[in-house]
Amino acid sequence: MPELPEVETLRRDLDPEIVGREILKGWISENAPRLVQGMPPQVFLDSLARRRFTGTSRRGKYLVLELDDGTAFILHLRMTGQLLLVDPQSVVDPYARARFWLDDGRELRFRDVRKFGTMWHVADRELVLHRLGLEPLSDEFTTAALYAALARRAAPVKAVLLDQHVIAGLGNIYVDEALHLARVHPLAPARDLSRRQAGAIREGAVRVLEQALSNRGSSFRDYVDSRGRPGSNVQHLRVYKRTGEPCLSCGREIVRTLAGGRSTHYCPGCQRRPRRRATRRVAGAGV
DNA sequence: CTTATTCCCTGATTGC
C-alpha cells in the first residue's frame, strides 16, 4: 500500500528520468472506467499529448507531475497502483490500465490490480489537493498543530491520524508504527492525549517516515518502484503485521485489533490503554 | 461541524 514514503521514493526516482521528456501519446484501458477523474478519458489523453514534464512534486500520497503549460498531471496509486518506466516492448499484462509513450522511446505505464487508482489533469492542482492536512515532513507539522488537531476529535487517535484532512500521507502501516514509537494506544480518544503525547506522536511519525524513505518503502504485495523493485522497509517494521510476535522493546506479544475500521497492531505492554479520564462530577455542578 | 457506514475492486485467505 503506497503511503508517503513509497510515493516520495517513486517521485525521486522518476524526476530525473521524465523531466524534459514529452508525452507523445497515451492510452487508457476501456476496463478502467474510474481511472480518469473529471473528464472523459479521450479528452484527458488529447490534453496530455505533446505536453512536456517540467518537474515533479508530492502532496500527501498524491504524485504531481508538472507540465510545460503550467497544468498538472496528478496520480493517486491507492491500494495497488504502480507507475512503471518501461520499454514499450515489455509484456502488457491484463492489469495495465494506462500507457504514455515518451519521446525518448520509453513508456510510463500505470498498472493497478484493483482499479482504485485515479488520475487527473488540472490547470489548478488545488482543485485536487485543497482538502489535505499537514504535510508531515514539512515545517508546518509541529507539535502545537498536531495537538490542536487531536484536541478537537473524540475518535480513536488512530482514526484521526489516518484522516488525510488532518495529516496527509500517513496510512495504516506508518500510523501503527508511529503510535508504537510514541507509546500511545491506538484506541485512545484523540482529545484525551497530552501535549507531550502529541509531541511523541509527531516525532514517531517523522522518524518512521524517514526510515521508510531511506529503505525505499515497505512492500507487502503490490508496491514496487518505477523499475519494478520492492522496498526493504518491511524488515524494519516494529508492529505492523507482526501479530503474535514479540515486541522489540519489551517482548510482549504484538496484538491485532480494529480501529477506525482498519486492522491495527500494537504492543499491549508499551502502549497502555489509557485509563478513562476520571470523569468526576464536580459537586453541585449538576447538568 | 463530527462520526459511522457503505462502496469500489479482485487476489489471497479462511471456512466448511
Add this chain to the structure above:
DNA sequence: TGCAATCAGGGAATAA
C-alpha cells in the same frame, strides 16, 4: 481437495 464466503484497505460518498 474444492468451492464459496470473507478479508484487505484509501478515500469518497452517504447517512445520521
